[in-house]
Amino acid sequence: MPAVLSLSSVTKSFGNQIVFSDVSFEISQGEKVGLVGQNGTGKSTLLNIIYGLENRDSGELEVMRNVTVGYLTQESRLDPSKTLLEAVSIPTGQLGSLAKKIVYLEKKLEKTEGLTPEELERTSQEYAKALEDFASSGGYGHPSKAQGVLETLGFSKQNLNTNVDVLSGGERTKARLASIILEAEDTDLLLLDEPTNHLDIETTEWLEDYLGKYRGAIFTVSHDRYLLDRLVTRVVELEAGMSKTYTGNYSEYVEKKAREFEDLQLRYRKQQKEIRRQEEMIEFMHRIYTYKSIHKTQQKKLDRVDRVDKPMDHSKKLDIDFGKAEKSGKDTIEAIGVTKVFGDVSVIGKCSFRIEKEDKVGIIGPNGSGKTTLIKLITGEEKPTSGQVKVSKGVNIGYYSQEQDGLVRSNTVYTEILKNKPGASEQWVRNFLAAFMFRGKDVHKKVFVLSGGERARLALAKLLLSKNNTLILDEPTNYLDVLAREGVEKALGEYAGTLLMVSHDRALLDSVATSILEIREGAVTHYAGNYSEYRRQKGRAQMKTGGTTYEVMRKFTDWHTGKKYKQGDRLKITDGDLEKYAWALESGALKKK
Structure with a gap:
């Protein structure tokens, strides 16, 4: 396959700090490639250089002729002053270029005084050709296509008229995904920087399926090991300022x-x-x-002997141990007929479950389904509207929130630890923090200047000092790079106490969880086994029920599969897939038989 992108000996520095000194690789047409490396190795910088947002210092970079590039950054590039539908409907790529050309020619035709008859004729012909190209490329159907993609990603019709600046982090990420999906139709190479950040598991798996079917090339930075295993066939590693390429997926x-x-x-x-x-x-x-x-x-x-350099392990790994858990009763936590209502909104329907000593429970569900609310009901931060949550005597809960709200912004890393370990020597604190990758001057950083990953590591360090026999963790691997995630995964797998964790990290749920609590539309369902076993059980249940029959009332396209349905078609939809067709049901395109 011909190359769409080629880099040779690319270098980049910021002042005296060398980000990378030799980056060289190629990406072929249709190839799916992952970019890995620890936080701070320059992954996002490299993507910015490829897209042209930053300049390289030296080396060669070539995007092949006629290759169009799309880029999904970690930050939203949607216009915050526009509504969701307006922002996503703005044409990009080749279609965007045609739209800009039409606007330019319209302005030119408005001022005909300075044009000769020949120039006016030529401009009119260019304008007519641009309109024709725009129409044949689907430009006039772009807003309705954008609406279909947004509704497939879970946005309601009410959401479409919401301004971008009031959307949640997860909603903005979904909106950016909608933009890149629309752009991908005219794109030969997609650059993706942490595309699954803030996404729930269902949307992440939808994205994986879409990217797997995408015919163009993909170059993605991701800490999602599941995605890298399912999607990529080659990995480019950034380490010690240099790149190295490995064939195979992430596990390989x-x-x-x-x-x-x-x-x-x-x-x-x-x-x-x-x-x-x-x-x-x-x-x-x-x-x-x-x-x-x-x-x-x-x-x-x-x-004269060619000496082998001493191998250096450049990876910084979390070396943590949550230690021995104090004894607690057999049934540590029990929910009996619990409900939670906020105003007129029922978040948790009537649910009952029991968590026994040493269980390791993963809590999953779509964004906004009530996962954090359930945790707060267990910790006592929220009271149930009805029912009861029983926590056995002897249960000592340690809680990790994804906001890390237990950290004091004005404190240093060192004083945060000393606060939980009064009387500890400076050497002891430094040795302890080194296990969480805080070394040298890092220990004197103020909390408010720490990165998301550094705050997460500090919060985990404080939790480790609390000596709890039950841990409740809300997205413990958010902001952590792959090696740090693997360190947390290892420590939690070896933890001898009871564990509840809200997580979208499927590798963590597979490695650590012994059961899964799924929250969906207020219902809480308990599944035995890890995440993969949960998927198998869900699949068997869907096969058994076979689904409900629906009739197509007017033609539409299923954006999950690309399949087109015409009026009169019938299809069976399982309960698990019903949410994917919510937009079609609401719009009247589908009707239950």
Whole structure:
């Protein structure tokens, strides 16, 4: 396949700080490539350079001729003054260029005084051709197409007229996804920077399916190991200012990198052993043959040996242990007929469940379904409208909120830990913080200057000092890079106490959870097993029910599959898939038989 993008020896610095010194790789037409590296290695900077938002210092970068590029950044690029539908409906890519050309030519035709008859004729012809191209490219149907994509992503008709600046983080991300999906139709290469941030699991999996079917090339930065495993066939790693390419998905990359490091260590140890042997032999020769140069000849041979550098592990890993949990009763937490209503809105319907000692429960559900509310009912921060939440005697709960609201902005990292460990020596605090990747001057940073990942690590460090036997965690891996996520995953897997965690991190839910609580439309359902087992159980339930029959009342396109339906068609929809067709039901395109 021909290349759509090529980089050779690209470098970038900010002042005296070298971000990367040698980045070289190619991306072929239709190829799906992941970009990995720890926070601070320059992943977002590299995407900005490729798209042209930042300049490289040196090296070659070539986007091949006629290749169009789309870019989904971590920050919203939607106009905050416009409504959701208006912002997403603005044409981009080739369609956007045609729209701008039409506006330019319209303005030119409004002022005909300075135009000769020949120029007026030529401009009129250009204008007519631009209108024709715009129409044939689907420009006039763009707003309705945008509405269809937004409704498929879960936006209601009321949401469409909401201003962008009042949308939640998750809603803005979905809106940006809608923009990039519309743009992808005219794009040969998509650059994606953390596309699943703020998305719930369902939307993430919808995006995975869409990207998997996308015919263009993709270059994505992501901390979502599930997405990288399902989507990419090659991984570009940024480490120590340089790039290295590995074939395969993320899991294959991890295995290859581990083997590579082990092989390099073995080669280094073998060579060092041989060097020591040679040096001892040279020293012996020097003592025995004092007046001969034989030892000098051997030394010259040794000096000419191509030495293997000592392998350096550049990865900074969380090395944490939540320790032994104090004993608690067998049934640590029990909900009996619990409901929660805010005003006229029922968030949690009548639910009952029991969590026993040493259970590790993952809590999942769409954004806004009530996951955080359920946690607050368990911790006592919120009271149920009806029913009862029982927490057994001896249960000592440690709570991690995704807002990290237990941190004091004006404190330093060092004083935050000392507050929870009064009397500890400076060396002890420094050693403790080093396990959370705070080293040297980092320990004296103020909380308000910390990055999202640093705040998350500090909050986890404080939680570790609390010595709880029950942990309740709200999105514990948000803002963490892949290696930090794997450190948290390992520590929680080894934790001997009871664990409840709200998470969209499917790799964490697969590795740690022993059961899943799903919240959907106010109902709470308990599934045994990890996330993969939950998926299997949901799949079996859908196959068993077969779904409900619906009739197509007017033609529409299923944006999940790309399939087009015409009036009179019938299709079966399971309860699990019903939300995907909510927009069609609300608009009257679908009707239950």
